[in-house]
Amino acid sequence: MAAHRNHRKPRQRPFTGQAGRTAATLALAGAATVTAAGPAHTEPRLTPAQIKAKVDALYTQAEAATEQYNGTKVKADEARASLTVLRDEAIRRTDRLNASRDELGSIATAQYRSGGLDPAVQLALSSRPEEYLERAGLAERAGSRQAAAVAGIRRELSVVAGLRSRADTQLTDLTASRAELARHKSTIQRKIASAQRLLDRLSAEQRGRYDAQDGGYAARADRGTPRGAVRAPNARAEAAVAFAYGAIGKPYVWGATGPGSFDCSGLTQAAWRAAGVALSRTTYTQINAGRRVTRSELTPGDLVFFYSGISHVGIYVGxxxxxxxxxxxxxxxxAPVDEMPFAGAARPV
Known part of the structure; x- marks a missing residue:
């Protein structure tokens, strides 16, 4: 009888040392591969109310970035204008400097060609000493003019060097402002795109309700005090209010100051410009226009500001x-003034 053989599985020994570390690494890599190949992470479902809250927050952030963009653009425009003036002045001064140098060079060349003899010898050899003495006096005066010309050239060189140094500083400022503009522009576009992606998650019915709710403030305001029921305190305020009414329906475009589109501070600036008053470009500088007024003191034409960062402005109409x-x-x-958190008001003068 054949001997019974016990066929057992060989006992597996755990890896140790370098082999163990290698096996562990391979196991982790395999687990990571399985995880990566698993179902993609889905964004959490948001209710329409949550989407509206997020969209409103994104638009508020975009508007704050827009006001920073507007302020930086003012600085960039000022730096560009100053640089142009400095460069033009440097060119004029350089042309004047070159003309002075040419004149001085002509004088020096003439002296070199006629020079060489000691003045006393020239006097002794002259057949007409009186004429020589007269010419010598003229030459002395010419020498004085030459010295003055040299001093003038030195002064002009200093002025031109100063102009070029200031132009270099303005160019540095302009380059920095352009980089800052690009950053603000990127932030604005990113916030607006994020808001649009959220709105795209709404169904057609939900989007309709959102738009109706968003426009509800305007409808409520339309049923309020009729236009002209509250008189502006003066002709300038009345002109600013009239301009604002004329702008109703024109689209919001960030960075725009009219006439076809506006952002918030662009509208108020344009309205008061129509009244003959120059306002600065941004919300956080417009609030310092004229004098501050309380909410209870508001009259048509006053600027009303919102949010803690003074990032939005409108024009009060009564x-x-x-x-x-x-x-x-x-x-x-x-729209009603209570549509947004009130931050202050100013009355341009």
Whole structure:
């Protein structure tokens, strides 16, 4: 009888040392591969109310970035204008300097050609000493003029060097402002794109409700105090209010100052410009225009500001209402002042 053989599986020994470390590494890599190949992470489902809250927050951030962009653009424009003036002045001064140098060179060349003899010898050899003495006096005066010309050239060189140094500084400022503009522009576009992606997640019915809710403030304002029921305190304020009413329906475009589109501070600046008053470009500088007024003191034409960062502005028209350019995707419209968190008001003068 054949001997019974016990066929057992060989006992597996755990890896140790370098082999163990290698096996562990391979196991982790395999696990990572399985995880990566698994189902993609999906964004959490948001209710329409949550989407609206996020969209509103993104638009508020975009508007704050827009006001920073506007302020930086003012600095860039000023630096560019100053650089142009400095460069033009440097060119004029350089032309004048070159003309002085040419004149001085002509004088020096003439002296070299006629020089060489000691003045006393020239006097002794002259057949007409009186004429020589007269010419010598003229030459002395010419020498004085030459010395003055040299001093003038030195002064001009110093001025030109100073102009070029200031132009270099302005160019540095302009380059920095352009880089800052690009950063703000990127932030604005990123925030607006994120808001649009959120809105795209709404169904057609939900988007319709969102748009109706978003426009509800304007509808409520339209049922409020009729236009002209509250008189402006003076002709300039009246002109600013009239301009704002005329802008209703024109689209919001960030960075725009009219006449076809506006952002919030661009609208208020244009309205008061039509009244003959120059306002600065941004919300956080416009709030210092004229004098501050309280909410209870508001009269038509006053500038009303919102949010803690003073990132939004409208123009008060009476009856608790304002005209403002709200945000991307909307148009200039009438709205209640209590639509947003009130931050202050100013009365241009």
């Amino acid at each position: 009856g608790g209402q304002m005209i403002h350019a709200p945000r991307p995707g909307t148009a200039v419209r009438l």
